[in-house]
Amino acid sequence: MSESRDPVEWYRRMRRLRRFEMRAAELVGDGEINGPVHEYIGEEAVAVGVCAALRADDVITSTHRGHGHILAKGGAPDRMFAELLGRESGYNRGRGGSMHIADFDLGIYGANGIVGAGAPMACGAAFTFKVRGEDRVAVPFFGDGAMNQGVLLESFNLAVILHLPVIFACENNGYAITSSIREMLGGDLARRAEGFGLPAQSVDGMDVCAVHAASAAAVERARAGGGPAFLEFRTARYSVHNIATGGRMRDNRSEETLAQARERDPIERLAGEITRGAGWEPGGRDAVDDEIEREIEGAVGFARNSPxxxxxxxxxxxxADTYxxxxxxxxxH
Amino acid sequence: MRELTYVQALNEALRQAMTEDDSVFMIGENIRGGVRAETAGLDDAFGPERVLDMPISEAAFTGFANGAALAGMRPVVEFQVASLMFPAFDQIVNQAAKLPLMLGGQAHIPVTFLLMGAGAGGGRAGQHSDNPYTFLIHAGIKTVVPSTPADAKGLMLAAIFEDDPVALVVNSNLLGRTGDVPAGGERARLAKGAVRRAGKDVTVCAVGHLVPAALEAAGRLAEDGIEVEVWDPRSLLPFDKEGLAASVAKTGRLVIADDSARTCGFAAEVAGLVAERCFDSLRGPIKRVTRADVTVPYSTPIEQAMLPAADELEAAVRTLAA
Structure with missing residues (x-):
C-alpha cells in the first residue's frame, strides 16, 4: 500500500483494521481460528499513520499484535484470514498463524512472537539499503513492554553508531500484558531513547494526523541520510492482551480506564475531522463502511474455501537447501 | 596445493567468498585491524562497509545479520568465543532457525555463524570452554565442525553460500594445525563424511579436534594389530548417515568420540541412529567417549580429567576389540 495523505483513505484503512480484528475475534470465539489472537483495536491510528508515511518498498517489522501493521502496509485481508484459519493460501501457507504474518513483496518482514526481536532485523535491512545506495527506510514496531528488552536497547545503539535509516515506532499502550508501564519502566520512555543518541518525540497515538506528521518528518530525514529516530505513540488497547479458543484473558484494568480510552477513539476522531473539514467522498462515511464490510466478508469466505x-x-x-x-x-518404520 | 594452517585456511575462505560475491560481509567483535588471524587483512581489502566491528551486543548484531540476510545479503557473524552465542540465542534459535518454516518459504536466511574459540583445554574455565554444537543442532541450525585446514576452507565456503543458516564451529585446539589446502574456491559438500584412516576392526566416529586424537589412538592400536577406521562426519547437521552406516557395516564396532555433553549430546544421537539402522551389523555395544556432564573446571588436572582425549578413546577401542 502506497503513501497517502488523504484523510478519507486513512479512515478506510483504520476501519479495515478495526473490522478485521472484530471479525477475527468472532472467528476465535467460534473456534474457526485455532490459536491466540492479539487484537489491535484502539491502536489503529498508529499503524495507519506510520505506514501512510512509507513507500511500498520501505520495510517494517511487526509484533505479536501485528494484524494492524500488516494491513496498514498493504496486507490483503483474504490472505491474512487464510493464514489465521491455517490455510495453504495464507501468507505463510498456514505455517505461521497470527503472530508471524509476512509479505516480503510488501516490505513486511514479519510479525514476531518474541518481544523486541524485530528491531535488530530492521536494522540489518536498513544497513543493506544503505550500503546498496537505496533510499529505503525500515520501521520496527514494538510496544512499551519491549522498552525493557535488551535486544531493543542494543538495537538503538546499533542504529545510532551505524547511522541507519531506521525509525523506531514505539506503541505505548501502557501495559505489558497486564503489567502497567508505571510499575515496569524506570525513567521516561522517550528520554531513555534520547540517552542512546536518538532524536525522540512523544506523539498522541490516537490522532492519526499527528502520527502521520511525526512519521513523515522522521522518514524524510532518514531517507535523506539523517539517521535514525525514535517515536513514542501514546495509544490504548481496548481489548485484553489476547484471546484464544476457550476464552479471553482476564482484564485487570478498571472500567473507568477503558472508558477513558474509548472516548479518545481514533476512528471516531478522524471521522469527525473529515465531516467538519474536507468532507467525504460521494456516499459519505457509510459508503466506506459498506465497502469494508464487503471486503472483510469476502476475505473470510476466501479463507474458508481454501484448503x-x-x-x-x-x-x-x-x-532452502535439503539433503x-x-x-x-x-x-x- | 600448498600447506596452510587451519586459521589461514579460514581467512582464505572468507577472502575468496567476499571477492566472489559482494553480498558477503562480515561482522563481529574486534575483527578489524589485524587483531584476529581469521579476519586479518579483510578490512584493508574490503573496507569498513564489509568488515564491521560490532559493539558488545551479541543479540542485536546477530539479529542485524538475520535482517540483512532477509534483505538479500550473506552475512558472516563471528563470535570470538563460541560461548558468546548464548546471549544471542533468541536470534539464533527463535529467529534464524525458525523463521524460514514459519514464513512458509517466502524468504531464507543465508547467514553464517562463525563460532571461534570453541572447546576446552586452555584454562579458560566454564564460560569460555564450551563446544556448543548440540545446542545448535537441537535448534535445527545446520552445523559443520571442520577438523582439517582443507575442510576449514571448503566448509566455510559451503556455509557462506548455503541458503540457510549454518554454524561453523572452530575448536581452538585446531587453529595451528597444518595441512594441504586447495587454492581454488571449491565448496565442501554438507552431509558428507570422510574416512580419515581406513581399518577393519573398529569404527571411531570422531568430531572436530577429536579426529587428530582418534588418529593418534589408531596409530598406537595398530601396533597391537587393532585396525581402527577413523570416520569424520565433518557436517553434524545434516549428517552423512549412509557414510557412517557403511563403515559400521564393515567393522561391526563403533566408538563415538564427541567433546560435548554426554547426556543428549551428539554421541547419543549417533548411537541411537546406529542402533536403529545398523543393529544387525553390530558385534558389540556402542561406546561413547564424551565430556563429563559438568561445567569445565579451571585447574589443569581437573579440566583434563573431564575431557575426552586419545587415551580414553584408545581404552574404549581396546574394550570393544578384546
Whole structure:
C-alpha cells in the first residue's frame, strides 16, 4: 500500500483494521481460528499513520499484535484470514498463524512472537539499503513492554553508531500484558531513547494526523541520510492482551480506564475531522463502511474455501537447501 | 596445493567468498585491524562497509545479520568465543532457525555463524570452554565442525553460500594445525563424511579436534594389530548417515568420540541412529567417549580429567576389540 495523505483513505484503512480484528475475534470465539489472537483495536491510528508515511518498498517489522501493521502496509485481508484459519493460501501457507504474518513483496518482514526481536532485523535491512545506495527506510514496531528488552536497547545503539535509516515506532499502550508501564519502566520512555543518541518525540497515538506528521518528518530525514529516530505513540488497547479458543484473558484494568480510552477513539476522531473539514467522498462515511464490510466478508469466505495444508507437507520450508534423509521425520518404520 | 594452517585456511575462505560475491560481509567483535588471524587483512581489502566491528551486543548484531540476510545479503557473524552465542540465542534459535518454516518459504536466511574459540583445554574455565554444537543442532541450525585446514576452507565456503543458516564451529585446539589446502574456491559438500584412516576392526566416529586424537589412538592400536577406521562426519547437521552406516557395516564396532555433553549430546544421537539402522551389523555395544556432564573446571588436572582425549578413546577401542 502506497503513501497517502488523504484523510478519507486513512479512515478506510483504520476501519479495515478495526473490522478485521472484530471479525477475527468472532472467528476465535467460534473456534474457526485455532490459536491466540492479539487484537489491535484502539491502536489503529498508529499503524495507519506510520505506514501512510512509507513507500511500498520501505520495510517494517511487526509484533505479536501485528494484524494492524500488516494491513496498514498493504496486507490483503483474504490472505491474512487464510493464514489465521491455517490455510495453504495464507501468507505463510498456514505455517505461521497470527503472530508471524509476512509479505516480503510488501516490505513486511514479519510479525514476531518474541518481544523486541524485530528491531535488530530492521536494522540489518536498513544497513543493506544503505550500503546498496537505496533510499529505503525500515520501521520496527514494538510496544512499551519491549522498552525493557535488551535486544531493543542494543538495537538503538546499533542504529545510532551505524547511522541507519531506521525509525523506531514505539506503541505505548501502557501495559505489558497486564503489567502497567508505571510499575515496569524506570525513567521516561522517550528520554531513555534520547540517552542512546536518538532524536525522540512523544506523539498522541490516537490522532492519526499527528502520527502521520511525526512519521513523515522522521522518514524524510532518514531517507535523506539523517539517521535514525525514535517515536513514542501514546495509544490504548481496548481489548485484553489476547484471546484464544476457550476464552479471553482476564482484564485487570478498571472500567473507568477503558472508558477513558474509548472516548479518545481514533476512528471516531478522524471521522469527525473529515465531516467538519474536507468532507467525504460521494456516499459519505457509510459508503466506506459498506465497502469494508464487503471486503472483510469476502476475505473470510476466501479463507474458508481454501484448503488446509496436506499432512505430508509438515516438514516443508524449514530449509532452502535439503539433503537426502533431511530434515529427519520423528520416526522410522 | 600448498600447506596452510587451519586459521589461514579460514581467512582464505572468507577472502575468496567476499571477492566472489559482494553480498558477503562480515561482522563481529574486534575483527578489524589485524587483531584476529581469521579476519586479518579483510578490512584493508574490503573496507569498513564489509568488515564491521560490532559493539558488545551479541543479540542485536546477530539479529542485524538475520535482517540483512532477509534483505538479500550473506552475512558472516563471528563470535570470538563460541560461548558468546548464548546471549544471542533468541536470534539464533527463535529467529534464524525458525523463521524460514514459519514464513512458509517466502524468504531464507543465508547467514553464517562463525563460532571461534570453541572447546576446552586452555584454562579458560566454564564460560569460555564450551563446544556448543548440540545446542545448535537441537535448534535445527545446520552445523559443520571442520577438523582439517582443507575442510576449514571448503566448509566455510559451503556455509557462506548455503541458503540457510549454518554454524561453523572452530575448536581452538585446531587453529595451528597444518595441512594441504586447495587454492581454488571449491565448496565442501554438507552431509558428507570422510574416512580419515581406513581399518577393519573398529569404527571411531570422531568430531572436530577429536579426529587428530582418534588418529593418534589408531596409530598406537595398530601396533597391537587393532585396525581402527577413523570416520569424520565433518557436517553434524545434516549428517552423512549412509557414510557412517557403511563403515559400521564393515567393522561391526563403533566408538563415538564427541567433546560435548554426554547426556543428549551428539554421541547419543549417533548411537541411537546406529542402533536403529545398523543393529544387525553390530558385534558389540556402542561406546561413547564424551565430556563429563559438568561445567569445565579451571585447574589443569581437573579440566583434563573431564575431557575426552586419545587415551580414553584408545581404552574404549581396546574394550570393544578384546
Amino acid at each position: 488446509r495444508p496436506r499432512a505430508e507437507t509438515a516438514l516443508d520450508y524449514m530449509y 537426502p534423509d533431511f530434515p529427519a521425520p520423528g520416526w522410522e
